Amino acid sequence: MARRKLKSINDSKDTQWSEGFQALRYVPRFFSKVWEAAPKLFLLNIISRLLNAATPIIILWIGKLIIDEVLLQIQLDEKNLTLLWTYVAIEFAVIIFSDIVGRLTNLTDGLIGDLYSNKSSVEIINKTEEIELKDLEDPEFYDKLERARRQTSSRVGLLTNILSQLQDIITVGSLIVALIVFEPWLIVLLVVAIIPSFVNEINFSSSSYSLARSWTVERRELDYLRHTGASRDTAKEVKLFGLTSFLSDRFGRLAHKYYLANRALTIKRTVWGSILNVLGIAAYYGAYILIILRVVSGLLTVGELTFLSGSFNRLRSRLQGMFFRFSRIAESALYLKDYFDFLDIEVEQFTDKELLPLPTQIKNGFTFENVSFRYPESKEFVLEELNFELKQGEKLAFVGENGAGKTTLIKLVLRFYEPTSGRILLDGVDVRRYKKSEYQKYFGVIFQDFIKFNFTAGENIAVGDISQFQNADKIESAAEMSLANNVIEDLEFGYDTRMGKQFPGGVNLSGGQWQKLALGRAYMKDAKLVILDEPTSALDARAEYEAFQRFIGITKGKTAIIISHRFSTVRMADRILVLKHGRILEIGTHEELLENKKLYAELFKLQAEGYQ
Numbered sequence: 197m198a199r200r201k202l203k204s205i206n207d208s209k210d211t212q213w214s215e216g217f218q219a220l221r222y223v224p225r226f227f228s229k230v231w232e233a234a235p236k237l238f239l240l241n242i243i244s245r246l247l248n249a250a251t252p253i254i255i256l257w258i259g260k261l262i263i264d265e266v267l268l269q270i271q272l273d274e275k276n277l278t279l280l281w282t283y284v285a286i287e288f289a290v291i292i293f294s295d296i297v298g299r300l301t302n303l304t305d306g307l308i309g310d311l312y313s314n315k316s317s318v319e320i321i322n323k324t325e326e327i328e329l330k331d332l333e334d335p336e337f338y339d340k341l342e343r344a345r346r347q348t349s350s351r352v353g354l355l356t357n358i359l360s361q362l363q364d365i366i367t368v369g370s371l372i373v374a375l376i377v378f379e380p381w382l383i384v385l386l387v388v389a390i391i392p393s394f395v396n397e398i399n400f401s402s403s404s405y406s407l408a409r410s411w412t413v414e415r416r417e418l419d420y421l422r423h424t425g426a427s428r429d430t431a432k433e434v435k436l437f438g439l440t441s442f443l444s445d446r447f448g449r450l451a452h453k454y455y456l457a458n459r460a461l462t463i464k465r466t467v468w469g470s471i472l473n474v475l476g477i478a479a480y481y482g483a484y485i486l487i488i489l490r491v492v493s494g495l496l497t498v499g500e501l502t503f504l505s506g507s508f509n510r511l512r513s514r515l516q517g518m519f520f521r522f523s524r525i526a527e528s529a530l531y532l533k534d535y536f537d538f539l540d541i542e543v544e545q546f547t548d549k550e551l552l553p554l555p556t557q558i559k560n561g562f563t564f565e566n567v568s569f570r571y572p573e574s575k576e577f578v579l580e581e582l583n584f585e586l587k588q589g590e591k592l593a594f595v596g597e598n599g600a601g602k603t604t605l606i607k608l609v610l611r612f613y614e615p616t617s618g619r620i621l622l623d624g625v626d627v628r629r630y631k632k633s634e635y636q637k638y639f640g641v642i643f644q645d646f647i648k649f650n651f652t653a654g655e656n657i658a659v660g661d662i663s664q665f666q667n668a669d670k671i672e673s674a675a676e677m678s679l680a681n682n683v684i685e686d687l688e689f690g691y692d693t694r695m696g697k698q699f700p701g702g703v704n705l706s707g708g709q710w711q712k713l714a715l716g717r718a719y720m721k722d723a724k725l726v727i728l729d730e731p732t733s734a735l736d737a738r739a740e741y742e743a744f745q746r747f748i749g750i751t752k753g754k755t756a757i758i759i760s761h762r763f764s765t766v767r768m769a770d771r772i773l774v775l776k777h778g779r780i781l782e783i784g785t786h787e788e789l790l791e792n793k794k795l796y797a798e799l800f801k802l803q804a805e806g807y808q
Contacts, residue, residue, distance in 0.1 A: 219529035233315040241304040249366035251294040264499035344538035354528035371511040421447040562586040567618035596775035640723030644730035646714040654691030660717025678715035
């Protein structure tokens, strides 16, 4: 695998340079985002950098004046040190000023980085809400999301590097002017010292990005293996099945392949960097010898010797730092491209002019017309040519063996996916004509694989209607209807007890207790349609019967969809739709389906025999 990755790096070598430079076009947009996050701090940071940019040349020049003045005073019989002490005092003040302003710059760098990191993370979360579920379940798309999410530190570092680069441009400009005035040949030596190292750094920075990008999938797998092998969520199965060695060996093999690929690149980068740095050092000493010869011949003073040698050395190190930093900026800009590419993903939807207002009340219900669906990149249809009605106020149960398409059908109702062909109508209107976010507010849903949030017990119920997050009365009422109140009363801090062991003070609940909390979410809002996907699978038979009796009573007059493998629950529905291989096999009341003597009657009989 490492060989395959390195081959892809070599194959793309011709495009890396152009990609790095092209990615710099995102920098202005990046700065506008930073300005939005912290305008005052950003302005203060710019001012502090401008003030500090000129201090290196000032300090060098004052040092030159001090040395020349010292040599002059040595030659005089009558000493007058007033001017000398004035130079020393000025240099002391400039150094103190530079230190204070530098610390202010570092302070604002950190604060701006934190604020921007927070802002960009919020943007990614909000953008993810717009993305279709089919895209989030696509591995290639998820890789793009992962790169956008993981590179926050690179974007924050990019900010500091760009601002430091602008500051150094001013400093370097002043140093170059000084060298040109005194000794123009030093500029030629400077170019010889810097350019080869710069080209080398750009080349290997592009290779580093290509390696990191090409290993996105494998790094996600490494994170997964790391979490699976050392997590309380998986600890029971890992211990029971003796998976520790299997996981650690698999992680070790994959991690070592990445290490080998990265090691080869790092060694080449270090070797070439060392060779070219020797050239830079030789150029510096060539410049130093030239300056010494000028001083010995009387063309320059000793103070000018120190000034020019110090200026050349600082200029070399600053330029080298700038070029190296530029390669880092180009590399980080590639990660910036990943971030903005994700934010710029276009979500296909109707324009506002084409959308219709949702009806305040459902009059007739839902109609499915020749609805078929297959998942993206799949040739097999999960659902085929479904035609049925879900009437207003009706309780409809979906029944079928595993893989029949029950949960997928619910995803279509909720518009997590759109039908591959056919239409779903609400009161005679295609549901795609409604704004999706508003349409989905119609529903109160509890999935079989509901999320166990590490929030408090009350908050775990309140997420069912986030607009009522602070409404304690509403939360307690929902808990009572779902029987969760009996669970919460036994907790030490009641509704304020944190769930899960991930944070201090958290408690674990049984599967049945969790399901009662999750059921409470469905009662949090006055939903037009309630969907329960295996919501009571962890409850005992008595608790399940009581929960559904309450559910039927509370949702009287409302529309509901129920998925359950327990026929004692299913028979409470007004009608039952039986799916087989993605098609409707039969639909009717419990009694009608028993008389049909097809799949429903067969499954009902098998389950009934299990209780005898």
